[in-house]
Amino acid sequence: xxxxxxxxxxxxxxxxxxxxxxxxxxxxxxxxxxxxxxxxxxxxxxxxxxxxxxxxxxxxxxxxxxxxxxxxxxxxxxxxxxxxxxxxxxxxxxxxxxxxxxxxxxxxxxxxxxxxxxxxxxxxxxxxxxxxxxxxxxxxxxxxxxxxxxxxxxxxxxxxxxxxxxxxxxxxxxxxxxxxxxxxxxxxxxxxxxxxxxxxxxxxxxxxxxxxxxxxxxxxxxxxxxxxxxxxxxxxxxxxxxxxxxxxxxx
Amino acid sequence: xxxxxxxxxxxxxxxxxxxxxxxxxxxxxxxxxxxxxxxxxxxxxxxxxxxxxxxxxxxxxxxxxxxxxxxxxxxxxxxxxxxxxxxxxxxxxxxxxxxxxxxxxxxxxxxxxxxxxxxxxxxxxxxxxxxxxxxxxxxxxxxxxxxxxxxxxxxxxxxxxxxxxxxxxxxxxxxxxxxxxxxxxxxxxxxxxxxxxxxxxxxxxxxxxxxxxxxxxxxxxxxxxxxxxxxxxxxxxxxxxxxxxxxxxxxxxxxxxxxxxxxxxxxxxxxxxxxxxxxxxxxxxxxxxxxxxxxxxxxxxxxxxxxxxxxxxxxxxx
Numbered sequence: 345x346x347x348x349x350x351x352x353x354x355x356x357x358x359x360x361x362x363x364x365x366x367x368x369x370x371x372x373x374x375x376x377x378x379x380x381x382x383x384x385x386x387x388x389x390x391x392x393x394x395x396x397x398x399x400x401x402x403x404x405x406x407x408x409x410x411x412x413x414x415x416x417x418x419x420x421x422x423x424x425x426x427x428x429x430x431x432x433x434x435x436x437x438x439x440x441x442x443x444x445x446x447x448x449x450x451x452x453x454x455x456x457x458x459x460x461x462x463x464x465x466x467x468x469x470x471x472x473x474x475x476x477x478x479x480x481x482x483x484x485x486x487x488x489x490x491x492x493x494x495x496x497x498x499x500x501x502x503x504x505x506x507x508x509x510x511x512x513x514x515x516x517x518x519x520x521x522x523x524x525x526x527x528x529x530x531x532x533x534x535x536x537x538x539x540x541x542x543x544x545x546x547x548x549x550x551x552x553x554x555x556x557x558x559x560x561x562x563x564x565x566x567x568x569x570x571x572x573x574x575x576x577x578x579x580x581x582x583x584x585x586x587x588x589x590x591x592x593x594x595x
Numbered sequence: 596x597x598x599x600x601x602x603x604x605x606x607x608x609x610x611x612x613x614x615x616x617x618x619x620x621x622x623x624x625x626x627x628x629x630x631x632x633x634x635x636x637x638x639x640x641x642x643x644x645x646x647x648x649x650x651x652x653x654x655x656x657x658x659x660x661x662x663x664x665x666x667x668x669x670x671x672x673x674x675x676x677x678x679x680x681x682x683x684x685x686x687x688x689x690x691x692x693x694x695x696x697x698x699x700x701x702x703x704x705x706x707x708x709x710x711x712x713x714x715x716x717x718x719x720x721x722x723x724x725x726x727x728x729x730x731x732x733x734x735x736x737x738x739x740x741x742x743x744x745x746x747x748x749x750x751x752x753x754x755x756x757x758x759x760x761x762x763x764x765x766x767x768x769x770x771x772x773x774x775x776x777x778x779x780x781x782x783x784x785x786x787x788x789x790x791x792x793x794x795x796x797x798x799x800x801x802x803x804x805x806x807x808x809x810x811x812x813x814x815x816x817x818x819x820x821x822x823x824x825x826x827x828x829x830x831x832x833x834x835x836x837x838x839x840x841x842x843x844x845x846x847x848x849x850x851x852x853x854x855x856x857x858x859x860x861x862x863x864x865x866x867x868x869x870x871x872x873x874x875x876x877x878x879x880x881x882x883x884x885x886x887x888x889x890x891x892x893x894x895x896x897x898x899x900x901x902x903x904x905x906x907x908x909x910x911x912x913x
Contacts, residue, residue, distance in 0.1 A: 348715030352708050359703065425698030429755065431667055432695075433716035434687050 345442045346435065353447045363413055366511070367451070371406030371459050375399050376466070378525065383467075390552040392470035397551060399463030400479050404547040405518045406459055407452035407487035408540065412514055414448040415491035416507040419498025422591070445491055452487040456480060470551060478550040486543045486573065490514070492580035493539070499587035518544075526557035536564075539580075542572025612678075614763050614794040615641040615664065620673035622659050622818075633659040635818035636673070641796060643762070648809035648826065649798040656818035657798040658696060661767050664796075665693055677763060689717060689759030694752045694766045702741035706732055706751055709740060710758070717759045730754040730784060746777030750784065766797035770804065782808055836878040836898050840891035842869050851889045855881060 358364070375398055383394025390397070418441065421427060430440050460468075460480055470476055497510035518524055521540025522532065535541050545554070546569050554563040622634040634656045641647055651657050662668040663675055666682030677685035685691040700709060710727060714720045727733045730750045735743060743751065749769060756764060769785075770778040778801075785795075786808070799805055805812045805826055812829050814822040822829060842848050848866060855864045860877030871891070873881040878896050885891040 346715050348720070349712050352704070352712045352715075355708070356701070356704055421701065424701065425695065426701050428667060428695055429699045429713065429752075430716065432665060432686055432693055432756075433713060433759075434689075434718065435716045 345439060345446055349435075350443050350446050350450075353443065354450060357414060357447060357451060367406060367410045367413060368455050368458060371402040371409075371455065372462050374405070374524070375402040375459055375463060378402070379463075379466070379468070382525075386467060386469070389557070390555060391472070391475050392551050393468065394557075395463065395466070395468040396470050396475075396479075397548060397557060399459055399468040400483065400548050400551060401523045401544055403456040403459035403463075403480075403483045404486070404540070404544045405514070405523050406455040407483050408490040408518075408543065409511060409514050410452040410455045411448040411487045411491040412494035413507065413511050414451055414494070415444060416494035416498035416510055418444045418495055419502060419591075420504055420507060422499075423502050441495075444495075445488065448491045448494075449484065449488060453484050456483045456487075475550040479547055482547045482549070486546060489543070489573070489577045489580055490539075492577070492584045496580060496584035496587045499584065499591045502591065514540075522556075528556075532556070536568070536572065539572075539576040542569045542574075542576065545569040546573060612643050613640055613676075614643045614645070614678060615639070615796065616674075616676045617660075617664070618674045620660070620663060620670045620675060622656075622663060622668065622671050633818055634663070634670070637815070637818070637820055639813060639820065639823070641763075641794060643794050644792060645811060646795045646809050647797075648805035648812045649796055649815060650800070650802070650805045650812050651798075651815035651821075652800060655815045657815060658767055659818075660815070661693070661765055661798060664765060665691065685763075689719070690761055691763045691765065692756040692759050692761035693764070694749070694756045694769045696767045696771060699752060700740045700748060702739070704740055705736065706738050706740065706743065707736040709751060710754055713755045714758050719758050719760070722758055722760065726754045726757040729757065729787075744777070745772050746774075746781060749773065749777075749781060753781070753784065761793065763794045763796070766795065768798050768800070770799070770801065778804075836874075836876075836896055838873040838875075838878050838881045838885065838894065838896050840871055840873075840882075840885045840894040842866075842871055843890045843892070844869060846890075854889070855884065858884060 379395045379398040383389075383398060387394045427437075427440070431437070435443075457480075460476070464476075470479075494507070494510055497506055497513075500506070501509075517538055517540045520527075520531075520535050520538045521544055522535045523540050523544045527535050545564055549566065549569065554565060554569070556563060617637050617639040620634055620637045621632065623630050623632045625631075637656075637660060649657055649660070659668065663670050664677065664682055666686050675682055677691050680688065680690070682691065704712070707723075707727075710723055710732075711720070714723050724733075727736065730753050732747065732750050732754055735747055735751075738747075740748065740751070753769070756766075766785075770781055773781065782804070797804075797809070809826050811824065812822075812826040813820055814829070842851055848869070848871075852864050852866055852871065855861055855871065855873055858875070858877075858880055860880050861873055861875040863874045865872040865874075871885075873885070875881060882894060882896060885894060
């Protein structure tokens, strides 16, 4: 990994206004919207309040969207021949991927940080600083698995449109992953198997300790959430690996 | 083809150590239509300080061969050494560098950002200003790559290639898609740099580029070396001169053609109407026979262009 390269990448990403609007501002706006809709009166929830619940969910969505879209650009860059240019330097392919992941994680941290900051300023409350810290760290670290997803989609389809579809798919994952609004009944049963369920559940775990927000929803154990996260990490990792191999063989 | 190999060893300039060596290099790909042999056994040795043109039509295997020289692709069989190292080790040591074919830049970076990013990866940040001045892109520093013309982008890629201060520079069709004036100014920049004692190998399908800038030309077609020698000799080794004359009317032309074919140094005889075209290394013999014995008139002797030589060797009909 090369610090100068990462810095230039960050500058470059920060100029992509369209992408920034979606990954940085959307989660903040959605927090303000849903936060006031469900927790406008400061209703308590678990070890904090409903606004904290919504804030953590939206931060997770934003962070995951950031890693998806940025990691996906690695594929479009390879398509443009930038990968060959890089291959003529001392940096190895693993270094390229690591640098990309670093950029994705930094942007994800910024994204989540902004939602948490706005949350802190607009009435999101938790019983102890420990809940804030744990929730934030889980948001940032867990978002890494969606980098695998973005990279896999990008490599498999090698087009900018595919990248748009990958980002769009995150809305779908977020909705069916119990992230945007609390699901219940059959929807919740299905949600337990979708990629964002484990991640978002873990991000909110310091607050909820597994209790669901939907009507009559059963509590999730830490094991169920971790199992979901691990399973999807494996699936995305295998998918990314397959896509990379396939794109190499095709050259 | 035998003669060209001999000529190579006889005429290769006596330069110092070997910069680049390819031994029986082959590369095949698996495609949907089966196995494709892109490079079918190339032997090549380039001494330090040489400027070599790699000339061939599209699909001849130029880019695949260059990719292997740079360690971007691994040969199916055979070995490549760059200053006695593997290509990848030479890249990491900054001894070999390249201007790749179209593409290879990020459109939303500025020119300076692009140079800085690649310089950082080479650990050569102190050379940023030097290479930008040498390739005349200082004035474009703040411009986005997407706003640069084809020629400007190519100069930027040239700057990137100079960052590690390589001893061997590979250029893969560096002027593809440029207009004539951009091409000239690119080569003018190139030449100033070549004086600095670098070894240069460039792929091209512009014959005049090989003629103008390379001392040695390697003709490549269908993944093989078809001819290899000093650019000036390439014409002669590819079939000599063409003697053209009008055969007298009122006499049968067939015996004349047969007589010409019988001359040892004649490789081909073509007849269109009364005009006969005789190709061969010894134009004098053919000319003498045409004028003295056959009574031909309006005789012309021409040296074929590199273009014609190229067509003859790659087996393409012009």
